[in-house]
Amino acid sequence: MTTPVNDPQAKTPVWEARADLVVIGSGVAGLTAALRAQALGLHVLVVTKAAVADGNTRWAQGGVAVVLENEHDLDDSVAKHAEDTLTAGAGLCDEAAVRSIVDGGPAAVARLRADGAKFDVAASGVLALGREGGHSAFRVIHAGGDATGAEVERALVAQAGQTGVPVLEHHIAVDALLTPGGRVAGVTVLDRHGVPGAVRASAVLVASGGLGQLYQATSNPEIATGDGLALALRAGAAVADVEFVQFHPTVLYTPGARGRCPLVTEAVRGEGATLVDGVGLPVMRGVHPLGDLAPRDVVSAAITRRMATAPGGVGDHVFLDATSVAGFARRFPTVFAACAALGLDPAVDPIPVTPAAHFSCGGVVTTVDGRSSVPGLYAAGEVARTGLHGANRLASNSLLEGLVVGQRVAEAVAADLAAGLLADPARGRLPSRTTAPAAERDSLQRVMSRYAAIGRDADGLAAAGSVLDLSLSDTPLWTHAGVEDAALTVVAQALLAAAVRRTESRGCHVRSDFPGPDEGWRRSQLIRLSPSGQPVLADPIPLEGAA
Known part of the structure; x- marks a missing residue:
């Protein structure tokens, strides 16, 4: 599986591995994709920078929003779930994506239960249903009362262990390998001691979670530093809706x-x-x-x-x-x-x-099958922008999205491989850069919390941008901390660029100097990296969406 590469300075990979699909992240989206891909006969490798069970998924308390046949409120329906999602998204959801993902919920939950997940049962013998903010009905299934994420993660990790899905723990993904034509053909990684390696693969799925560590207080674990979003940007992908960061009220x-x-x-x-x-x-x-x-x-x-x-x-x-x-x-x-x-x-x-900072509503622009604008690069879960969430996520739709899109990504990769649409991993070139601009983390978190949290205005956003610019230094990408700090920095820059341009208040984006919504802003903003590595605004996504 691995091939030693002689490099006494350890600045280029000292080992290589190969796979059909490398999955970055071991949360609900990543493990769901890995399990399905393996069942389809693909050679899969999961890379996670902590232990396999230490992602965002385990911290999800509320549950999975889903309308199950014969186990739902009498007045509820999949269509009503979709309508509640569209309402919460404040005009920026992609309606087709919403209906597609919500429609896929019942089958996804059935597969999860078949894989061993146990949800709470009411006295009547059917699944117990809860209700959360923005929902017009009781439709949230839960486990252990308020430990749904932990049960979902437990079931998926157990299934991955039983089926022998290989997992590379305590390794952080740094950059994509790109072919001369710009296709993704693998990733470089670092272990916890900074020893570099490379995984060559025809497809890379970024399922690395969110960016809560942009802020001083968050519901996210310490590993939620936006690494996957930064990797996708550097690979040439477009991101959208990054200005919409949902703060959990409690x-x-x-x-x-x-x-x-x-x-x-x-x-x-x-x-x-x-x-x-x-x-x-x-x-x-x-x-x-x-x-x-x-x-x-x-x-x-x-x-x-x-x-x-x-x-x-x-x-x-x-x-x-x-x-x-x-x-x-x-x-x-x-x-x-x-x-x-x-x-x-x-x-x-x-x-x-x-x-406190809770959930990023935007991310890598993808279809509902996880395909990004870069061949060979896929995204799912919180790091992706499918069009489901719009300007504000409906409670307990995140586990649903991970289950549905995770399954679909695996099937999309298998189809793209069979159709010859993906790159030969041998053609992937190692990244030439070894440093990236990074701000000091404490300073970044303080300025983002003060100026780019719930209440924003032009002066504060400008001040945040200036502080970041003045604190930048070229940081070697040879440690986990260096990679994380560089990722937080470029994600913060992207968020600020989008927040400055959006002169209205909508969903999670609240501007005190533009307190109301503006129908002229009923569109998503695309961001890419310039040749110099700076986030720049590109053409907006029209109302009907790009998912």
């Missing part, structure tokens, strides 16, 4: 917290909990017809406004009153444990919460 507040913060799933609000400020006044009263179950962008913005009107304008949290939720510890064991660690009992104590 992560558990602890003073001075940095990095990953415990999530308080909005399913708690689905069971009747309410948001209140420091003097007990409801935060969502009169804000939206769905009240506490309004879409996430609406709730996060309302909390931010309420914090700004606190005495002195320095409020940094509100409270979630869940004292009316019966059996809290049983229904939400993960949240209960996080509260207990702070000495809180949700049965009697209001839970301090604050918004």
Whole structure:
């Protein structure tokens, strides 16, 4: 499988491997794709920069939004699920993509259950259903109360182990190998000690998750640094909708917290909990017809406004009153444990919460089969922009998307290989560059949190861009930290470029200097890298979408 390459300076690969498909990331999209590709007879290799079970998927609490035959609310339907998704997306969803992915949900969940995933069952014997923000019905299936992601990941990892899917742990993907004609033919990687290698493959699937570490506080794990998005940009792919970063309204507040913060799933609000400020006044009263179950962008913005009107304008949290939720510890064991660690009992104590970076709605522009604009490069999951999410993700659609598109990517790769559309891996050239511009991470996170989070304006976005420009330095791509910092930097630059240009407020993108939506902006912005490596805006995607 591997071939040693003699390089005493260890600046070019010291080993090579070959595969039909290399999957970057071991979350729901990546493992679903890997399992299906192997079943189709492809030689697959999964590359993940942590342990196989340490991706974003395991932290998903709420569940999978899906309308299952004979196991749904009487008034619910797949069509209503699609309509709720379109409403949450604030005019920027690709309607055809939404309907395609939502339609694929029931079959995807059936496959997952066949692979061993166990979901919570109601007293009636059918799957228990929850309701979350933006949903007009109870349609969210869950596992372990609020540990759905952990169960999905467990089932997929177990299935991958049973079927012998090879996994290269603790390796970070750095850059794509490109043929002279610009096709992707593999990737370079680094192990945890900085030893470089290369995986030559006809197809590369980027399924590396999100970019929550752009911000000081996030629900994402430490590995969510936008590496896959940066790799795709450098390979020539287009990205879109990166200005739309969803802030989850309720992560558990602890003073001075940095990095990953415990999530308080909005399913708690689905069971009747309410948001209140420091003097007990409801935060969502009169804000939206769905009240506490309004879409996430609406709730996060309302909390931010309420914090700004606190005495002195320095409020940094509100409270979630869940004292009316019966059996809290049983229904939400993960949240209960996080509260207990702070000495809180949700049965009697209001839970301090604050918004934090949660989900990137944009990413690599792909079809609903995961194909990007670069032959041989595919993307799925949070790193991809299929058109499902638009300007704001509907709660619990992310696991659904990973399951549906992950399966389809494998089938697309098999079809493209059979049709002779992909490159000969032997023709892939190793990247010539060994450095990339990178900002100091703490400075980047502070400036993005201050100027490019929920509330934005032209002056703040310009200030953020200036700080980044002044703090750039050429960083060798010989360590995991170096690759991550370079990725965070180029992703931050792309986000700022798109946010500056979008002079309106829509979905997750809230501009205080342009507080309302503008129908002239009912389109997605494309971003590519210039020859010098700078993110630049390209032609917009028209309303009917590019997915």
